Amino acid sequence: MKKVVFTAFVLGLVNVAFGQSNAANKSVPETMTNVFFKALQDEDTGTMSKILANNFQITNADGQSADKDLIGQALSGGHLVVDAATTSDVQSRLVGANTGLVTGKVKFKGTLQNQSFDNTLVFTLISIQEGESWKVSDVRLISAK
Known part of the structure; x- marks a missing residue:
């Protein structure tokens, strides 16, 4: 039940972020970043499908990349x-x-294809406005030294 309530709350934040104008809310990019990483942590494919641009690309520290479909x-x-x-x-x-x-x-901990990871990475996230909605378009992850 808590997960359902929290998911509804996060979706509400996304809707608020989407409804704001650029001039009125310069925190939209940071809000999109928070929603992206929270959806990733929660493995929330519903939120991901709503916030990722059709041309979404994520590139990890070793140069491998994934698009919207593959991350889902x-x-x-x-x-x-x-x-x-x-x-x-x-x-x-x-x-x-x-x-x-x-x-x-970003401090990441988890598994990818049954291989554990526990890394701190530097990230760059680009969000774009498509019509009235903001979408995450690109994420780049680089090893932090």
């Missing part, structure tokens, strides 16, 4: 299990009228 399959099929995705040192800004850029660090 990995989450729903149990190939990617994220126990923690905690962000820090987050900085966000709007770049033009309909593009957001967010940088920071």
Whole structure:
């Protein structure tokens, strides 16, 4: 029951973020980042399908990449299990009228294809406005040294 209530709350945040104008709410890129990493941690494919742009691309620290369909399959099929995705040192800004850029660090812990990982990575996340909605378009993960 708690998961259902929390999911409804997160979806409400997404709807609030989507309904705001760029000038009125410069925190939309950071909100999209928080929703993305929370949906990843919760393996919430419903939220992911709503917030990812059709041309979504994620590239991990070793250069492998996945698109919207592949990330959805990995989450729903149990190939990617994220126990923690905690962000820090987050900085966000709007770049033009309909593009957001967010940088920071993310502490990831979980398994990918039954291989455990526990890494702190530097990330760049780009969100774009498509019509009235904001979508996550690109995520780049780089090893933090």
